[in-house]
Amino acid sequence: xxxxxQPPSVSEDLRQTATLTCTGNSNNVGNQGAAWLQxxxxxxxxxxxxxxxxxxxxxxxxxxxxxxxxxxSLTITGLQPEDEADYYCSAWDSSLSAWVFGGGTKLTVL
Amino acid sequence: QVQLVQSGAELxxxxxxxxxxxxxxxxxFTAYYMHWVxxxxxxxxxxxxxxxxxxxxxxxxxxxxxxxxxxxxxxTSTVYMELSSLRSxxxxxxxxxxxxxxxxxxxxxxxxxxxx
Numbered sequence: 179x180x181x182x183x184q185p186p187s188v189s190e191d192l193r194q195t196a197t198l199t200c201t202g203n204s205n206n207v208g209n210q211g212a213a214w215l216q217x218x219x220x221x222x223x224x225x226x227x228x229x230x231x232x233x234x235x236x237x238x239x240x241x242x243x244x245x246x247x248x249x250x251s252l253t254i255t256g257l258q259p260e261d262e263a264d265y266y267c268s269a270w271d272s273s274l275s276a277w278v279f280g281g282g283t284k285l286t287v288l
Numbered sequence: 289q290v291q292l293v294q295s296g297a298e299l300x301x302x303x304x305x306x307x308x309x310x311x312x313x314x315x316x317f318t319a320y321y322m323h324w325v326x327x328x329x330x331x332x333x334x335x336x337x338x339x340x341x342x343x344x345x346x347x348x349x350x351x352x353x354x355x356x357x358x359x360x361x362x363x364t365s366t367v368y369m370e371l372s373s374l375r376s377x378x379x380x381x382x383x384x385x386x387x388x389x390x391x392x393x394x395x396x397x398x399x400x401x402x403x404x
Contacts, residue, residue: 213390215333222383222397223333228390266333268390276349277323277335 182207182267184280191288194257198283200250200267206278207269212250214243215266217282223266227252254285262287290314292384292395299401305372308398310384317365318342321387324358324369326380334380338387339367374402 183201190196200212211230215223225234227243230250240255250269254261267280295309310322324336337348341360348356357370367384382398385391 215391222394223385223391224394225390225392228392232389234392268333274350275347277338279333279335282332 181278182212182269182280184265184267184283186281187284187286189286189288190257192257192259195253195255196257196261196285196287198252198254198265198267198285200252200280202248202250202267202269202271202278204248205273206248206271207245207250207267208248209272210270211245212243212267212269214241214250214252215268217264217266219263226265257287259287261285290386290393292386292393294382294384294395294398297399297401299403300374301404302375302402304374304402305370306374306378306400307368307370308382308384308400309366309368310395311364311366312386313365315386317360318362322358322360322367323385323387323391324356324382325385325391326382328377328380331380336369336382341365341367376402378402 213228214226216226217223226237226241230245231243243252264282266282271278291313293311318341321340323338326334339346339358346358355372360367379402384395386393
C-alpha cells in the first residue's frame with residue numbers, strides 16, 4: 179500500500195537545527211495530519227509529536243512539528259548526540275483505511 | 289504507569305502459525321484501540337492492523353488480509369495477534385502499540401524468526 183515519502187538521511191552539526199520532511203497526500207497527511215516517531219537502534223519507536231504539532235508529555239521542547247498542505251515537518255533545534263536516531267512519520271489514510279508510514283529518515287548529528 | 293508487555297521471542301518454521309500476546313496495564317484496557325506494527329531487520333515500520341478491545345472489531349492492512357487475526361481478552365487486558373502461513377519474509381520484530389491520537393505507548397517488541 180502507498181506510504182509516505184521521507185528523505186533517507188539527514189545530517190546536521192551538533193547544536194544546530196535539523197528539519198525532517200514527510201510528504202503524503204490529501205487522504206493522509208493533508209487530512210488527518212502526521213505523527214512523528216523516534217527510534218534508536220534496538221528499541222521500540224517513541225512518539226515525539228502527533229496530530230501535526232502536539233508534543234507528548236516528557237518530549238523536549240526542542241522538538242516541534244508542523245504541516246503545510248500534504249507535507250509534514252519535524253524540526254529539532256539545538257541538536258544533541260542523543261537525537262541521532264531514525265525518525266518515522268505516520269498518518270491515518272482515509273482512502274486506504276490504513277495507518278501508513280514513511281520509510282524513515284536516519285538523522286546523523288555531526 | 290502504562291505498560292504493554294509482549295510475549296517472548298519465537299522461532300517458527302515456514303508454513304506454521306504464530307501468536308503474539310500483548311498484556312496491557314496501568315490504564316483502562318477497553319478505552320483504547322491497539323495497533324500491531326512490524327519491522328523487518330534493517331527495514332522500516334509496517335502497519336498490520338488495529339483492534340478495538342472493547343468491541344473486538346478489527347481492521348487489517350490489505351497485505352495481511354486472510355492471514356492475520358487480532359483478538360482481545362478483557363478479563364486479562366491482553367490482545368493477541370495471530371499470523372498464519374508464515375514465510376521467511378515474516379521474520380521481523382512485532383510491536384503492539386496503544387492508539388491515542390497516534391501510538392503513545394509501545395510494547396517492547398517480540399522477535400519472530402521464520403526459518404527451516
